[in-house]
Amino acid sequence: MDEFDSMLEMADAPLHQRVARKFGSGNETNTDSFTEITGRVSITPPPPYEPSDSEESTSERVKNILSSIDNVLDPKKKSMKTNQIGKRKNESSNINTENKAAKKRGGATSGKSAKPSKEYKEAEKIFTKQTDKHEVNKYMLVCIDPQVVSSPPGSEILNFLTNPPTSKPEEVFQYRVENQNVPSTLTWKRKVLYLNDIGGMPQFQERWIDEQRTLLFASADELAAKILDDTFQTWAQSIKSLYGEHHQLTLVVYNYNSYLKADKNAQERAKKAAVRGESVNIRRNGNRVSDYLFQEALLSLSIDSVMDYRTFDKDTSKGWKDCAGMVFHHTRAVAEAPEKLKKNISNSAGFEFYAKADVKDSISPKNLLEYWKQVLMQVTTMSLERANAIVMRYPSPSLLIEAYRNCSSHKEAELLLANIEIRRVDTIVGGTRRLGDEISRKIYCAFTTSDPLSLLNK
Structure with missing residues (x-):
């Protein structure tokens, strides 16, 4: 066998046998051993190719190509197609919004309270302002009897209500001059707002209520005459019974020191007249009430819880500003009483641990x-x-x-x-x-x- 015959045999032999023959006996590989090795290893052929669902078939690709060509040639079809797609998107968005609204309604009915509307929030702000310190003056009305206005401190009282000492707008109060149940009295009225729900909308209803406090004005001369006639106690008790047991009454006595000073002056004149040997008008002196009797009569009213009292006189420099200031501060106290009472109930006596x-x-x-x-x-x-x-x-x-x-x-x-x-x-x-x-x-x-x-x- 020559060299060419061996080359022919190698050409028909597999690649690993040709390599083994060329590089010597040390690397030779037996054909039987190779078949034995390959018989032990099972080589599975790959599965046949099958197109997936996502892949387009040949006919579909052809249709897409033809439709794109038509769109280029006729743009109206493209616009119609885009309009149809837009309509479908709008319909789907409307359906989603309806589903969300239904879920919200279901959540509200399942126990979650719906948020209050803007109208209710505004109504609640107005409702809370009626007791606010800076807005409460708009809901108060001072009712003054004509006899109080015509009394010496009357003009100064009206001036203080409309022109307060601090000149703050929240301390200006409205007043009305009208006949009261008891002459020569000053009372207060409060406008109370009630918030109601009518037809799903907030509606306000207002009502005027009388405050349980009254100022009773009287001059020292008038009270002295009642003390001398022994009708002072019955007069005060009759006014108390008219207003009620829980009504707070304050007796404002003006020209008090002037009356007592006139009594002292009369006594001094009587002493001087006696020294000079002149006659003394005993009847006039007998109609005067001493300071002790006056204080006893006024204190008896406070002890019996009929009414308390305050005494005032015209000052040489300030006039009746002290009396008018007392009325003004009473008005402020009555106006701010509900808010202060609410704070005292919640915070007083250490009950902030609620x-x-x-x-x-x-x-x-x-x-x-x-x-x-x-x-x-x-x-x-x-x-x-x-x-x-x-x-x-x-x-x-x-x-x-x-x-x-x-x-x-x-x-x-x-x-x-x-x-x-x-x-x-x-x-x-x-x-x-x-x-x-x-x-x-x-x-x-x-x-x-x-x-x-x-x-x-x-």
């Missing part, structure tokens, strides 16, 4: 114990150590009230807490002491009495 129902603090056991201690500390002479001792024995008000109900007698209930031991923390030695009978009685009275006029201190 637990709101919509916060977590109101249900926390730790915070409830602290609230209970602060309630106990509203009792006079109650310290934190005493409150802690009571809370350790009775952790809640219901347990304390239940213990009071289980007592066999009133005396036993009053002394229920008397023997509770309190740890001393104010001394170095320490130790314990009793709560005491008096504190125990006060707590029992505060939690069980039904009389609002009862006093804790006896």
